Ligand SMILES: [Ca+2]
Ligand SMILES: [Ca+2]
Ligand SMILES: [Ca+2]
């Protein structure tokens with residue numbers, strides 16, 4: 001077989017890695033799709049069963065830190081923690097990339113604040129006393145949910161049967 005879709009390869013890898021290593025399989029499969037280059041170790045442009053086996057063995061060996069050929073709770077936890085830390089760092093880096101308006105590489109309190117607080121108060125402060133009461137906050141939240149439901153309904157109508165009988 002010449003061309004194998006990313007989906008199929010990801011699935012194959014997941015199957016080969018087995019259920020014991022879901023986080024590793026997901027990590028590879030989820031965002032970047034299947035890492036073809038990593039699997040194609042001889043670089044001939046084809047991924048063979050042998051190469052997939054080698055890949056899963058390598059991933060297993062990575063996780064099996066004491067090298068006894070078995071993955072313990074501790075080893076799986078360590079692997080998952082490592083993956084989670086990596087993802088957290090990537091998220092943090094993206095957040096800084098997006099929010100760091102003065103370009104000093106860190107986020108100040110102004111940089112993490114979304115929008116002008118005065119504008120929020122203006123929108124929500126129904127009685128105009130310059131502060132948001134519980135009732136005003138609840139009313140604002142309810143209005144937002146209404147709008148979201150309306151949008152959802154409109155989407156469903158558009159996405160639903162066209163020309164079908166309605167109501
Ligand atoms: Ca190959
Ligand atoms: Ca082990
Ligand atoms: Ca900054």
Ligand SMILES: [Ca+2]
Pocket residue numbers: 125126127128129130131132133136
């Ligand atoms: Ca108020």
